[in-house]
Amino acid sequence: MSATPSTQRAWRVVRKGYPSKALRLENLPVPTQLSSGEVLVKIQAASLNPVGYKLMGLLPNFLAKRPHVAEFDLAGVIIDGNGTKWKAGDAVYGNIPFSQVKKTRQGALAEYARLPAVNLLPRPPHVTPTQAAGLPTAGFTAYQCLFQHGALKKGQSIFVNGGSTSVGAFAIQLAKAAGCTVTASASAKNEQYVRGLGADEFFDYTKAPLHEQLVNAPPAQKYQVFVEAAGLVDPALYTHSEAYLAPDGVFVSMGPQPKGFDIVGIAKLAWGVFMKPTWLGGTKRKFMIMSVELNEAEMQAFNKLVEEEKVKTPVDSVYAFQDTLKAYERIMTGRATGKIIVKVDPDAE
Known part of the structure; x- marks a missing residue:
């Protein structure tokens, strides 16, 4: 694998408002300090959720702990397993809950993120990164x-x-x-x-x-x-x-x-x-x-159904990373049938 760069591109929520006003594409440092139990992931694809743009428009800055990188669902490759069950090169997908986003300022609309190893699942070989990002x-x-x-x-x-x-x-x-x-x-x-x-x-x-x-x-x-x-x-x-x-x-x-x-x-x-x-x-x-909370046993049971091809991601549309604002325009219409995906890595399937 190529050397990890020191900087990355990321879409950060910098203020309250609609995505077109609240989001800014910035250059940020790639995380280098991992806490115990955390891993570093190179993100290949991320998906949008309605709660993402709603939190942008509803919560004031002091409650949302802005600025922070937007969104929660991702698929990617482990860069640093940091002594966990994951090793460099493992294909994974998972979630960064909003509570963790506020704490670490890490989100899914970035080229790299650090997050707890327990938040991740192995991506089945038949599932592409753009499909996996829509699952969590x-x-x-x-x-x-x-x-x-x-x-x-x-x-x-x-x-x-x-x-x-x-x-x-x-x-x-x-x-x-x-x-x-x-x-x-x-x-x-x-x-x-x-x-x-x-x-x-x-x-x-x-x-x-x-x-x-x-x-x-x-x-x-x-x-x-x-x-x-x-x-x-x-x-x-x-x-x-x-x-x-x-x-x-x-x-x-x-x-x-x-x-x-x-x-x-x-x-x-x-x-x-x-x-x-x-x-x-x-x-x-x-x-x-409903308020979802990550549960390892349930995550594994869900992933087993994905592995068995009994559950698939319904994908509405896929956008390039630089077109993230257009992806938000699509999800905000309320007419999407399936997930809105952003390809963070242009080479991701």
Whole structure:
């Protein structure tokens, strides 16, 4: 391997705002001091997540610990294993959680990064770096949503609202790999995409309010897990869920994602989901907002499914490193079907 340079290019978040204003392409030192348990990775590809640009626009500088390198998901090659299980040349993929980004100022949109060895998995030979970079956050979120929080088992059924989103796409694949029946929603133009991922049944949410469609056509077997991957704004999907969610099932949301600051909508959501008691008609179903935490056993179980080709990254588009701002423009449209990938190394597959 060639000698590691002393400097690198990196996209740093330098202020609060939209990516076009908040990000700056800078030259930074390549990390040379590794703490115990950390490794140095040469990054080949990174992927964008909605939480990335949302944190740029929401958190003030003192809370976000800016400046720091942007994004969290990466694929690359170990440069320095630093006495861990990894050795130089190992192909890996993994995640730098936001809590670590704030601490180390390291992120995925850079040519090099230091991060804990336990945050990484071996990249299967049949998976390219650009595909592997799209696996971590969305894939781990979907895995924990179904199996840690939903306790999903073979033969059960799930509903995925937002089957064309990244988390939704992984949830469909994971549930099918577990031997479950999957029903998913999306707009009509994405029906074939969602069915291609493995969905058995499909609902077009543009036809009529989705909760009304589900109440009028309840499943023969109620859903064990309702994955709300589109961004819960209207609480109706949850408050009507007794008609289609099993009594011991769980409604898991990726969190409220209103368009702009909709205080009335947020208040309505909070009352319908969190505050309304059952004696006033509150919903008798478990509700939770998903917050992914890296878990080595779950990461390895997820990677085994990737190795077995039961789970694949749905890639929407791939951008060159210098075109990162265009990649953010794409993800911010909300119309991407799959992951937005940035090739940090122009030679990466």
